[in-house]
Amino acid sequence: MASTIRVRATANGDVTEVQALIQHPMDSGYVKDAKGETIPAHFIQRLTFEHGGKPVFIADWGPAVSKDPYVKFSFKGGKKGDELKIGWVDNTGATDATSATIQ
């Protein structure tokens, strides 16, 4: 089953750089479809990254984050082979989660 989350985590010395790309419409609730009907707001509200059982980075998002969101950050303490857990929840209550190995 394909996940909506694609993650690349690369360790360089003590610092691990994480890039994530998520498939999500991130509808703002301001856009109308071809029939002139408003497309309801549908966006990820919280995206969490966890390493070693502890969160390292949490994103709180509103509808102004672009469709198929991308985010990049770095953290210290990770090393090659460690597992990174990633999960999101959107404003409809839908969720997805995956894990990635630091390379």
Add this chain to the structure above:
Amino acid sequence: MTFRTHEPASRRLILKGTVMVAMTGLGTTAFAAFPALAAANDAYPEDAFKQKSEPDAIKALYGRPHEPSDKVKLDAPEIAENGGVVPISVTTTLADVTSIAFVVSENPNALAASYHILPGTVPAVANRLKMAKTTNVIVIVEAGGKLYSATREVKVTVGGCGG
């Protein structure tokens, strides 16, 4: 904008339930992402994201004034051809950073994103935001309990919010 006001409340309950399950030792990989929500010790700032204006959004999120700082480096394009996807990033040399927030002044809801920078995480974030029109982007960095900001105008040729 129609936020469905009933859902967040019920979702919060569901999440609380999930965390409880995880805490009682039944946390499987499917639920593994959620204990982090409890650990972060604060909920999604729904109210701040609903505010329309930039001052109201900042007030709802932090409730404190911010001061411009040259230690906050905001990187954004001068001109964005597509307001739907504007790459914006921030780095800072400030110490003890706990959060970084992105505010787009002229968007229908000014607050775009708020990031929790946990201990050991580098205070730098890159993301892509939608911008309705030419406007200021304000980045607020919370460091050592104080708020520092950087502002930059981005010219938008085609808006990304109204459609």
